[in-house]
Amino acid sequence: MPRSNPDPALAKAAPLTRPRVAAAAAPRLAARLRGLSPYGYLLPSLVFLTVFTYGPLLVAFTLSLFRWNVLTPRPVFVGLKNYLQMLGDPLFWLVMRNNLFYALGTIPVTMALGLLLALLVNARGLRGKGFYRVALFHPTMIPMVAAGMLWVWLFNPGIGLVNYYLGFLGVGKIEWLYDRHWALPAIILMSIWKHFGYFMLIFLAGLQNIPGELYEAAGLEGAGAWHQFRFITFPLLAPATLFVFLVSIISSFQVFDQVYVMTQGGPADQTNVLIFYIYQHAFRFWDLGMGSTLTVTFVALLLASVALLYRTFGRRVYYAAE
Amino acid sequence: MQRSRRRERLLTHLALLAVAGVTLTPYLWLLSTSLKERTAVFTPTPEWLPWPVRLQNYLDVFGMAPFGLFLVNTLLVVTGILAVQLVTITLAAYVFARRRFRGDTVLFFLFLLQMMIPIHATFVPNFLTLRALDLLNTRLAMMLPFFASGYGTFLLRQTFKQIPRDLEDAAVIDGCSGLRFLWHVLIPLAKPMLVAFGLISLVSHWNDYLWPLIVTDTPDVRTLTIGLGMFVQQESGADWTLLMAATAYVTAPLMVIFLLFQRKFIESFMLSGLKG
């Protein structure tokens, strides 16, 4: 294999490879070490993956076929009845709708905002880049629970900042978390604030990977800013975009902390989302059978969404270098 | 040409300042409220500068719940998780990067898939597992599900793959291979990625809520986030200044470290999305 440019760091590492083992024993020992089953290396991870990721999925699937709740303290096999009950429950469909609205409300906006800000911050020779990045990214450092509390205060209808500043725009006082129409939008707004900084960083990394010469060449050929964006930036950002899209989807399925702290699913279940719904069943109603059923549904939907994402966009992604 | 470039630059700054301002406003308001007297928050127009400044709020918060203990618990849990993760991901990433063996594709896929199966998917059965292991209400319980990390394994495998094969071949000839090679050569070379992953893991588990909520009951093992959630109920919205002081305190450690090491944090999170 051809040697690439020798890296000084590698050269520094070289002396460490001279063991004090007897030359005769070395080849046998080396062979033994190399032969140490790769499975051995994987064992620690596999133990935890089995016990805490894949085993639980099997357990959830099994339990979903049983009725096990406060009134039925010993699990009773009921086959697919839990699934039928779930599908027939209008609250389940409301929860699904809420998740969908949440996803539609957060994903496009957060991605677009992240991209737009990355483009702005990436401007060549921009002063204060460091400040902007910190300011825009700092919400990631705040636990969601703390952010939730903070936004409950901001959304206070009487003395919160949001209504106060909206007043300058001529908008009337909104009851936000106490209004069935505005509670979910409030959560959406807060989630966008929380997440766009991280996406901005991912896009920034992606932008920095685009060779500057491409822009120079395009500029020489007279391509304007929009053209450059459309034919250079956007396609080459595809891996980053895909990653951000993936993270958004997973994250939208996982929404819980904000709901728990800000609305507890209300008012009238208008902010009840899937994970909160599972939590209610498993740890408030102690209906572990239905909790497992909902868990299986959650995993199935999540994996299906990710698979769909990859199938639709994965192939169109152009990797600049593999 | 110069004028339009300057104007463009000005507009960029204006846009960025506007967005940055809006983004910072909540946290600044948090700090402002935390320093006010209880009734000072009820003014019809928001007062940004608290006067008189009431630092006592922070002391009161400590008197109402053992936030110092919560901080210790959080530190123990996040460092515990990271310590074990570093071991598991390094070992796994090494063989995925350097070895071919039966089932390696399938196994790697299982590692990748784990990224799509968050704790939110498995918390119900995991709760039952911990109950069976008699580990409920312990710090270990908060750590166990996270010890294996498909994400970390993936990132580290990428990094290892980028280190030239010749180096290992040379080392093998010298008799250094397997674990020794991993420890003495690969890990030092992968340090930037390890640091990046470390920071991401620390931040991510610092902010854990659902899982600790399920598995812990008592204050002796409680973490900052759960402590804040409970404090909220204790204060029941009656005193926003205390609530904001508690919230400010819970966010402070991470925020301070972030400000001190911003470059490192920003770099790490930027690295997290690189695929290849």
Next chain:
Amino acid sequence: MHARWMRYRAVAVLALAVLLGVGAAAEAAKLTRITFYYPVGVAGPLARVIGEMTDKFNREHPDIEVVPVYSGDYNPTMQKVQTAVMAGNPPDVFIVEISELPTLLAMDAIIPLDDYVKTAEGGKYWEDFFGPFRENSLVGGKLWGIPFQRSTPVFYWNKEAFKQAGLDPDRPPRTWAELKETARKLTVRDAKGEVQRWGVTVSGGWNDWLFEAFVRQNGGWLISQDSKQLNFASKEAVGALEFWVDLMHKEKVGPPHSTWASTPPDFVAGRTAMLYHSTGILTFLKNSAKFDFGVAFMPAGKGFGAEVGGGNFHIAKRIPKERQDAAWKYVAWMTTPEHAAMWSQASGYVATRKSAYHVPAMKEYVAKNPHYLVARDQLQYASGKMMAPNFQKIREILIRQLDDAVDGKVAPAQAMEIVQKQVEAAIRQ
């Protein structure tokens, strides 16, 4: 031979010494430590009060150490208790919301307290508790809980606001009709039509509890005392809901949604002129409101009506007898007339025992603060709170329909039909 006897004697002396030593050590270490999970369901620094009272108990009982664990409000506390019970490590003594009793029994988590109660205070202990408070302790002929933080909902009104609206500040509305009239006069809207002040707030969060009160004021009931019969779709229940919908959706004199925690500060801030909430926030209001306010019975429908609320002491089942005994000592101590009086003053909760109101410190206190007697006096119109197994689910079902109805999304009659059907399914499950 002599040597062997010497050896036996030596061993015997040694054994005796060891036994004595162990005995002494055991005596010294005879500290029974018990954990106590408790909720705080109302505004106010009540966790601190529990801490202080428990410290006092621990000082007076050197052989017992009670470790109080504040566990959030009622829902998280029940969750923690259930988790701990499932883990085989229950808290020795705990307080949960009274309607959880059937669920605790279904989990086989607690012991009956009849034997302890029979001999307490020379047999006079149990009779001293107010009748309505005793009701939520009895299931299947046995006694399962001791009343501690007990309440009824009460009606608060802002006397300043009444004066501003030209109303007599010392005359609260006594009937539903008067309530509507008064609320209309007190609701203030600005030029843009936005509400500056609501007339009356029926607090959310536990609006199911408040709804039960309205149903009783309308002469009805929701769940029978044996938890077997459901009456959600009755005329009286529908009528009560219609009144709510009238107030909040048609007349718009009250906010349709709020949280249990947000409404006391709203009252203090003057954002609502009248408030339905627990008597347990009374001390908080006294310390926070900058205006004069009144406390009264909830306005009458067909008559006055209320039901009780709050939490009872329970003792866990699967713990050693000596811990149960220690737990009982703690419960008995916390519920002496003096301590019941102390707790009432610190919170606003009703002192659970009749003789508590004869404690001199309490007599003096209520003479100066007659507000603290209102909930107690309302007890004559009150009875036990509705309860059934799987109560958390029942609450969710009821609250959801109440929320939808006051938003005008479903007609009251239809809403209560839905509740009846869904609760039937939840109980039969």
